[in-house]
Amino acid sequence: MFRPSGSGSGFRQKWTGLTLKGALYGSWILGVFPFTxxxxxxxxxxxxxxxxxxxxxxxxxxxxxxxxDTESESPLRMELFHRNALAEQINGxxxxxxxxxxxxxxxxxxxxxxxIERTFNELEDLQHRHFRDYSLxxxxxxDRFVLYKGSFLVLEIISMLALELGMSPNFSAQFxxxxxxxxxxxxxxxxxxxxxxxAVVFVYRYVWIVNRELLKLVNKLANGKTVESERxxxxxxxxxxxxxxxxxxASIYDYQMVMVMASFLIANVLGIYFFIIYSIxxxxxxxIKMLVFVQALIINMLxxxxxxxxxxxxxxxxxxxxxxxxxxxxxxxxxxxxxRSITDFALFCSHRRLRFHHCGLFYVNYETGxxxxxxxxxxxxxxxxxxxxxx
Amino acid sequence: xxxxTWVIEMPTQKTxxxxxxxxxxPYRTPSLHRDAFSRDAPPMPSRNHDxxxxxxxxxxxxxxxxxxxxxxxxxVSDYEVGPPTKTNEFYSFFVRGVVHALTIFNVxxxxxxxxxxxxxxxxxxxxxxxxxxxxxxxxxYTLTVFVCxxxxxxxxxIMNEILQLDxxxxxxxxxxxxxxxxxxxxxxxxxxxxxxxxxxxxIYAVQGExxxxxxxxxxxxxxxxxxxxxxxxxASALLRIVYIRFHFINQLLNxxxxxxxxxxxxxxxxxxxxxxxxxxNINPALMEHFPEDSLFIYRMHNKLLRIYKxxxxxxxxxxxxxxxxxxxxxxxxxxxxxxxITGKGMVSPNILQWCFAWLCLHVSLLALLSRSCxxxxxxxxxxxxxxxxxxxxxxxxxxxxxKFLTKSIKQEVxxxxxxxxxxxxxxxxxxxxxxxxYLVILIQFKQLEDSKVEDPxxxxx
Numbered sequence: 001m002f003r004p005s006g007s008g009s010g011f012r013q014k015w016t017g018l019t020l021k022g023a024l025y026g027s028w029i030l031g032v033f034p035f036t037x038x039x040x041x042x043x044x045x046x047x048x049x050x051x052x053x054x055x056x057x058x059x060x061x062x063x064x065x066x067x068x069d070t071e072s073e074s075p076l077r078m079e080l081f082h083r084n085a086l087a088e089q090i091n092g093x094x095x096x097x098x099x100x101x102x103x104x105x106x107x108x109x110x111x112x113x114x115x116i117e118r119t120f121n122e123l124e125d126l127q128h129r130h131f132r133d134y135s136l137x138x139x140x141x142x143d144r145f146v147l148y149k150g151s152f153l154v155l156e157i158i159s160m161l162a163l164e165l166g167m168s169p170n171f172s173a174q175f176x177x178x179x180x181x182x183x184x185x186x187x188x189x190x191x192x193x194x195x196x197x198x199a200v201v202f203v204y205r206y207v208w209i210v211n212r213e214l215l216k217l218v219n220k221l222a223n224g225k226t227v228e229s230e231r232x233x234x235x236x237x238x239x240x241x242x243x244x245x246x247x248x249x250a251s252i253y254d255y256q257m258v259m260v261m262a263s264f265l266i267a268n269v270l271g272i273y274f275f276i277i278y279s280i281x282x283x284x285x286x287x288i289k290m291l292v293f294v295q296a297l298i299i300n301m302l303x304x305x306x307x308x309x310x311x312x313x314x315x316x317x318x319x320x321x322x323x324x325x326x327x328x329x330x331x332x333x334x335x336x337x338x339x340r341s342i343t344d345f346a347l348f349c350s351h352r353r354l355r356f357h358h359c360g361l362f363y364v365n366y367e368t369g370x371x372x373x374x375x376x377x378x379x380x381x382x383x384x385x386x387x388x389x390x391x
Numbered sequence: 392x393x394x395x396t397w398v399i400e401m402p403t404q405k406t407x408x409x410x411x412x413x414x415x416x417p418y419r420t421p422s423l424h425r426d427a428f429s430r431d432a433p434p435m436p437s438r439n440h441d442x443x444x445x446x447x448x449x450x451x452x453x454x455x456x457x458x459x460x461x462x463x464x465x466x467v468s469d470y471e472v473g474p475p476t477k478t479n480e481f482y483s484f485f486v487r488g489v490v491h492a493l494t495i496f497n498v499x500x501x502x503x504x505x506x507x508x509x510x511x512x513x514x515x516x517x518x519x520x521x522x523x524x525x526x527x528x529x530x531x532y533t534l535t536v537f538v539c540x541x542x543x544x545x546x547x548x549i550m551n552e553i554l555q556l557d558x559x560x561x562x563x564x565x566x567x568x569x570x571x572x573x574x575x576x577x578x579x580x581x582x583x584x585x586x587x588x589x590x591x592x593x594i595y596a597v598q599g600e601x602x603x604x605x606x607x608x609x610x611x612x613x614x615x616x617x618x619x620x621x622x623x624x625x626a627s628a629l630l631r632i633v634y635i636r637f638h639f640i641n642q643l644l645n646x647x648x649x650x651x652x653x654x655x656x657x658x659x660x661x662x663x664x665x666x667x668x669x670x671x672n673i674n675p676a677l678m679e680h681f682p683e684d685s686l687f688i689y690r691m692h693n694k695l696l697r698i699y700k701x702x703x704x705x706x707x708x709x710x711x712x713x714x715x716x717x718x719x720x721x722x723x724x725x726x727x728x729x730x731x732i733t734g735k736g737m738v739s740p741n742i743l744q745w746c747f748a749w750l751c752l753h754v755s756l757l758a759l760l761s762r763s764c765x766x767x768x769x770x771x772x773x774x775x776x777x778x779x780x781x782x783x784x785x786x787x788x789x790x791x792x793x794k795f796l797t798k799s800i801k802q803e804v805x806x807x808x809x810x811x812x813x814x815x816x817x818x819x820x821x822x823x824x825x826x827x828x829y830l831v832i833l834i835q836f837k838q839l840e841d842s843k844v845e846d847p848x849x850x851x852x
Contacts, residue, residue, distance in 0.1 A: 312810065323696070326798045330690035339790075343797045350800035366810030381832055388839045 016143040019150035023194060030188040031057045032106065033195070034113055035120070042128055043121045051110050058106050061185040062099060068178030074167045076278075076289065084277050086387045087270075094266055101259040102189050109192055112252050116195075119248050122241070123202055130238060134209050142205040145310055149197055152303045153190050157183055159296040166292035193260045196253040197310045200356070203246050204314040207354060210239050211320055218327045221334065232341040236348060239321065243352055246314070254358045257307075261372075264304040269376050271297040273383050311356045311364035318354025325349060442469055444554055447572040448628045451579060455625055458618050459486030460539045464547055470558035472550055487536050493611050494533050501526060505604050509597060520723045525612060527719055531712045532615035535622055542705045549629075549701045556636060556694055563687060564643075570635050578624045578759065585752045586613045589745060596741045623713055623756050626706045627763035630806070633699050634763070637770040640688045640695070644777045647681050652782040678782065685791045692774055696804060699771060707809040710760070714808055714822070717753045722826050724749045726833045757819060764806040765815035775799035 027033035031054025035044040081088035109116070164179050165171075213235055217227050275293060278284055325346045328334065334342070356364045444466055445452060455461035463479035464472040475483065500506045501522065509521075539546075560566055590613045594601060645651060724746040731738050731746070775796055783789040805813040812818065 316810075322798070322802050326693055326696070326802075329795055329798060330686050330693060332686055339794070343793070346798040347800070350797075350802065367812060370811035378828075385832070385835060385839070388836070389843070 010137070012140075012143045012147070013137075016146045019146050020198070022150060023153075023191060023198065026187070027191045027195070030184065030191060031055070032109060032188050032192045034110065035117055042124055044117050044124070046113050046117050051113065054106070055110065058102075058185065058188055061181045061188070062102060064177060064181035065185055066099070068174050068181065075169065076167055079282065080274060080277055083281055084387060086383070087274060087277060090270060090273075090383075094270055097266065098263060101263050102185060105189060105192060105256045105259060108255050115248065115252050119245060119252065120199070122245055123199065126206060126238070126241065126245075127202075131206055131209055134212075138212075139205055139208050141313060142201055142208070145201050145204075145306075145313065146198065148306055149194055149201075149310070152299070152306055153187075153194060155299050156190055156303055157187055159299045160186060162292050163296045166289055189260070193253075193256060193307075196249060196257060197307060199249050200246070200310050200314050203242055203249070203354075204310075204317055206242050207239070207314065207317045207321065210235050210242070211317065211324055214321065214324045215327075218324065218331070221328070221331045226335070227338060229335065229338040229341040232338065232345060236341070236345045239345070240348065240352075243318075243354055246354055246356065250356045250358060257364075258358050258361065261304070261307070264300060264307075265372060265376050267300055268297065268304065269380050269383070271300065272380055276384065305369065308364055308366065308369035312366050312369075315353075315355050315363075315365050318349075322346065322349045444469070444472055445550070447569055448575055448625070448632075451572075451575045451621060451625050451628060454579065454618075454621055456483075457486075458621075459483040459490065460536065460618065460622055461625075462543045462547060464550070470554040472547060472554065474544075474547060483540075487540055490536050491533070493607075494529055497529055497608055497611055498526075500604055500608050501529075505602075506608055509593070509605055509608065520726075524720055524723060527716045528612060528615055528619070531709075531716045532619050534712045535619055535709045538705075538708050539622075545701060545705050549698055549705065552694060552698050552701070553632060553636075556691065556698070559687075559691070560636075560639065566639065568635055568639060570631070572628055572631065574759070575624050575628045578755075579621060581755070582617050582620045582624070582752065585748055586617045589613065589616075589748050589752075592741055592745050592748070596745075619709075619713060619716075620752065620756055622709060623760055626702070626710070627759050629702050630763040630767045633695060633702065634767040634770050636691070636695050637767065637774070640691045641770060641773055641777055643684065644688055644774065644781065647678065647684075647782060648777060648780040649782040650780070652678065678784075678788070681781070681788055682791060685795075688774075689795060696771065699767065699804065699806070703806050707807065710814065711808045711811060714757075714814075714818075717757055718822055718825065720749055721753050721757075721822070722829045722833070725826060725830050729830070729834065730837070757822060761814060761816050761819045764818075768804060768806055768813075768815050771804045 024033065028050075031050065034047055034050035034054055036047050036050070037044055081091070160183060161179070164182070168175060214232075217231065220227050271293070275290075275297070278290070278293075284290070325342060328342050358364060362368045443449065452461060456463045459482075462475045462483060464475055467473045474480075557568055560568060590609055593609060597605070727742060728746045728750075731742055778792055778795055781788070781792055783792050806815065807813050812821070
């Protein structure tokens, strides 16, 4: 899945391939991808050694972060928390939520590694058997989103480093150990989450190909040529497998994604809250520390939105399939067998849709993202109201 | 070829060989209630290009063309518009450049004490609110200009698609799909009057002599507001155009429904007389024409959906920012009204008028937008409902109906604001419930602020 086969040889495709490779090797090194690749059978195999390695490595990171926490000693934080006790309490809750999120996320990934193996193998199988021969030069969104995801992964780590280094005045050995392990732990978590998003982008690409093939069939029919019903049945079968895969992916990564999204939202709300305390309550002017803080906030928000946008892209492409099928309506001479196949496809699209539903709580799309943003804003207002006296 | 661009090369239609209308319009005679489907006496389309396209909305189009928001297109034929000439393109480019320059100047003025005299209110919160309102207005208009410049080609494509569709309808049915878009002119006048009134109120309210910078800021603020509102009226008018086309095919289909066919069978002069009383517009069609007409209707429906989606794609960013700006303005003005009414001091008639003017402008625009979107969406979704009532006595007809209905199950179309939420009649309700929530929060803040001021005074005493 991570191999950039068939992506073409342009500059953009090369970068996409490099990003995918980077994600793969990074995941292997950090122990969040406990599979080995058998190039002969083209399958992934779960490795217990790699699972053990991942468990030990990430437990060590969590331990190092917990024991080398010098963050709370920074004067800015002390000043902020001294002024506002509520901020300190909420920050404590966020820290606990963060650590529990990391542990649960990694444990769930290892626990579900069997399902992940089967799902990724099926994606690889689909790629090799059915999609490798298609030209993908035109599927720009795939490359763009892979590149965005890779860039934001790097930006998140850089912004975190900048934030920690910018806020802390004393660079002790303990600080660097804590910071290093924190960055590696965060990288592991972000890479683990990006596996889901990359898989979704792959599903999007395959659905995009199915759509393109359907459009070709409509054009053929419109030009008076014949189309075999088997071709539509074949596309329906591919579409069914893709939908099945997307549902499996959503169920494997449900808890992880909910926790990551919750974590992003809490971080954003708290970030803005701290910013308000700092700029209004403490009456500080804009300086380099504020800039570091603001950039971290912006990158966090954009990364959160990117996660939503990837799922929306796949959902939108799924909706387009139904729209393309409507184009078959106004074609005059359609063979009865072909007509039945198209009807089957349309009925399938009506009853099963490409959507990502996490834990039965919400579908991930723009609508949910907007609601989340509005809710975060409301929570921010409530926080400010709660603590209005300290402002 | 990409799935994002629904290009489908249609074969030469049989109908193309018939220059004269082959079917009768669902409206037999020009109706007094709806002149949208009035049949012209000569069915042959005229070949001279004197007849300008989109004549119904020419006033609003002229305003948008002059302000650089719409391309000054060239009319190629009665049913086609071409890209603007180099000179016109340069004019639009120049106007947009001036707008951006003024925007930069205004943002600079807002962030410096130059514009301080415009924020004269006695409360700090009011000043901040007005300042944010001004900034939001500038942002919304700048975004509108950017999006319009980017979507020039898409807008021309949409216009051409509407014209092509009109041409086909005219060729097939001889129907001229025009409607009186008087509401757009009324709204234009209303917007201009409201904006002038607001600016005059503001000028009267400012103490001391007003500096030229403040005049520029105010004038540009008024123009920006007016043009953003005009664009919203234009989007509503475009949606109404699509609504009329959807309504036409729905009425065409309605002629084949069970009820209409029964009336036809019940037949004779009595039925025709009754038809004139009950449904003056509907004209039952012969079932033998159904296979041919259904193909035409399905094709039209697909094209209309494509146009509808195109309009949504062109406008959605503008709509999101306008709805956000509108929501903020309505909330702050409601809050100001509340403060004025419940305040212990003197009620300022200036602020009251200012608030009422803003509320009238934004509420009417929101209502217009929601209503246009709601109407079009309902009409687009009504096709399958009407088709489900079509009288299909033979298997052939049933197959034709099923072909459409199976592809319409759970496929309701929606006009969305960038996918964040659907814009229809319910949007108005949602916006006002959100306004109430935020109003309560603002009032709570005010109470907290007041108690915070009072407490130190009590402590000192």
